[in-house]
Amino acid sequence: MILVMMIFGSAQISLGTNNPSDPNEPNDTRDHATPIQLPFSQENLSISPNGDRDIFSFSLDHFTYIHIKLDAESIGSDLDAVLFVLDQNGEAISSSDDANGADPELTVRLDAGHYYLLIEGFDGISTGSYNINAEKQDLGECVKSDLADQGSASWTLGKVQPGSLIQVILSGPANTDFDLLLIEVLSENPSVEAIVSSSQTSGSDESINYRVKGEKPREFIIQVQSFQGSGTYLLCRSIKGS
Numbered sequence: 680m681i682l683v684m685m686i687f688g689s690a691q692i693s694l695g696t697n698n699p700s701d702p703n704e705p706n707d708t709r710d711h712a713t714p715i716q717l718p719f720s721q722e723n724l725s726i727s728p729n730g731d732r733d734i735f736s737f738s739l740d741h742f743t744y745i746h747i748k749l750d751a752e753s754i755g756s757d758l759d760a761v762l763f764v765l766d767q768n769g770e771a772i773s774s775s776d777d778a779n780g781a782d783p784e785l786t787v788r789l790d791a792g793h794y795y796l797l798i799e800g801f802d803g804i805s806t807g808s809y810n811i812n813a814e815k816q817d818l819g820e821c822v823k824s825d826l827a828d829q830g831s832a833s834w835t836l837g838k839v840q841p842g843s844l845i846q847v848i849l850s851g852p853a854n855t856d857f858d859l860l861l862i863e864v865l866s867e868n869p870s871v872e873a874i875v876s877s878s879q880t881s882g883s884d885e886s887i888n889y890r891v892k893g894e895k896p897r898e899f900i901i902q903v904q905s906f907q908g909s910g911t912y913l914l915c916r917s918i919k920g921s
């Protein structure tokens with residue numbers, strides 16, 4: 680009996696110091712997840728008491744990249760948070776623990792579907808307040824096209840100012856191996872080209888981030904190659920100023 684009273688006592692102290700006014704509670708299970716729309720940002724949430732889990736749900740109607748940032752230690756909270764991205768069956772697709780100090784941050788590629796974000800205290804015993812921000816990465820302009828087995832296709836990017844960031848994302852069919860190249864046009868006549876960046880994983884999801892060097896505008900071509908397999912791919916590119 681004395682033991683029970685001590686636990687109650689310490690729990691009350693813990694709640695009092697750890698922001699008990701989380702407006703999303705109860706949200707400890709997928710059935711009670713807080714529905715959100717991206718971009719999403721909310722402050723002054725809390726993992727409290729011990730063992731609390733906070734779950735958010737969202738849907739995507741096409742593939743995209745999601746960037747999630749959680750601030751706890753960085754805002755002076757005691758919480759050592761762990762972040763998971765779950766699929767519709769509750770299986771973890773991606774997770775982040777100590778990305779920025781003790782705070783999670785991650786970027787994950789997600790297909791169309793229903794997903795959950797799960798936030799916990801490390802080992803289920805860390806508590807405290809946090810802010811969360813989740814947004815879709817700007818994919819820029821996208822095109823859909825077909826590629827034959829062993830084929831290749833080039834997309835003109837045109838002249839790009841020095842200091843700009845070129846971001847290219849390729850999403851190809853399952854069970855194929857498409858690759859992505861960024862080629863600089865050094866001279867048109869005679870034609871001289873040089874590969875300045877490439878992404879060549881064993882699958883067909885590739886991405887390039889390339890900062891344009893030098894003093895003058897430079898001309899680029901994006902090339903998609905099939906190392907193995909054929910089908911429809913999505914190619915997105917954005918150019919962000921210096």
Ligand SMILES: [Ca+2]
Nearest residue numbers: 701725726733
């Ligand atoms: Ca909570």
Ligand SMILES: [Ca+2]
Nearest residue numbers: 706707732733
């Ligand atoms: Ca909760």
Ligand SMILES: [Ca+2]
Nearest residue numbers: 856857880882
């Ligand atoms: Ca590949």
